[in-house]
Amino acid sequence: MLLAAAAACEDKKAEDIRILALDPAESGLTDYFLICNGTNERQNVAITDEIELRLKREFGVYPNSVEGRRQGEWILMDYVDFIVHVFSAEKRAFYGLERLRKSATTISVADLDAEVAARIKESRAKTTVKKAAVKVAAKKAVKKAIVAAPKKAATKKSTSKKTVAKAPARKTPAKKAPKK
Numbered sequence: 001m002l003l004a005a006a007a008a009c010e011d012k013k014a015e016d017i018r019i020l021a022l023d024p025a026e027s028g029l030t031d032y033f034l035i036c037n038g039t040n041e042r043q044n045v046a047i048t049d050e051i052e053l054r055l056k057r058e059f060g061v062y063p064n065s066v067e068g069r070r071q072g073e074w075i076l077m078d079y080v081d082f083i084v085h086v087f088s089a090e091k092r093a094f095y096g097l098e099r100l101r102k103s104a105t106t107i108s109v110a111d112l113d114a115e116v117a118a119r120i121k122e123s124r125a126k127t128t129v130k131k132a133a134v135k136v137a138a139k140k141a142v143k144k145a146i147v148a149a150p151k152k153a154a155t156k157k158s159t160s161k162k163t164v165a166k167a168p169a170r171k172t173p174a175k176k177a178p179k180k
Contacts, residue, residue: 001055001059001061001079001081001082002019002032002034002081002082002112003109003112003113003116004054004055004058004059005034005051005054005055005079005082005084006019006034006109006112007054007109008047008050008051008053008054008055009034009036009047009050009051009086010109011050012038012043012046012047012050013038013043014036014037014038014043014047014086015036015037015038015039015089016035016036016037016092017034017035017036017109018033018034018035018036018098018106019032019033019034019035019106019107019108019109019112020032020033020035020097020098020101020104020105020106020107021104021105021106021107022101022104023104026101027101027104029083030078030080030081030082030083031081031082032081032082032083032107033082033083033084033085033097033101033104034082034083034084034085035085035087035092035097035098036085036086036087037086037087037088037089037091037092038086038087038088039089040072040088041071041072041073041088042072044072044073044075044086044087044088045069045072045075047075047086048066048069048075048077048084048086051077051084052066052077055079061079063077063078063079063084064078064079064080065077065078066078072088073087073088073090073091074086074087074088074091074095085097
């Protein structure tokens with residue numbers, strides 16, 4: 001989701017996009033900050049609108065809260081796992097979130113994308129191993145069922161011979177004589 005939000009920022013020509021991985025000991029409220037700035041208030045609103053639309057479309061997720069959209073100088077979007085800050089250039093320089101979070105490590109979008117791709121590859125490898133194990137177990141179960149099937153059929157045949165009774169004879173309707 002963080003990568004999709006960063007891509008939305010890039011699509012709307014946001015400037016100086018940074019992702020800060022926050023230290024868990026220092027910040028218990030979120031894992032990442034996505035910080036960027038636009039050239040004016042209208043662009044800032046457009047950036048946040050694009051982030052919200054893309055995350056809703058791709059993941060079905062809405063922000064828990066959005067602050068500052070009306071003023072447009074500093075818009076904050078809370079997605080629990082990460083928080084998006086869209087600043088005007090002046091407000092970003094004034095507040096300096098990067099300076100406040102000195103223990104946070106800056107991650108580039110390319111590094112985060114590579115890390116996500118590696119984790120996806122790793123999880124896919126695990127699922128293929130699990131699928132192979134399930135297939136082997138299924139084959140063993142089928143073999144056991146095939147071996148057990150003739151024994152069950154033999155017991156059914158022997159019991160069916162004992163309980164077989166003669167079926168009643170079918171009655172055929174008598175032909176009617178033609179009326180004169």
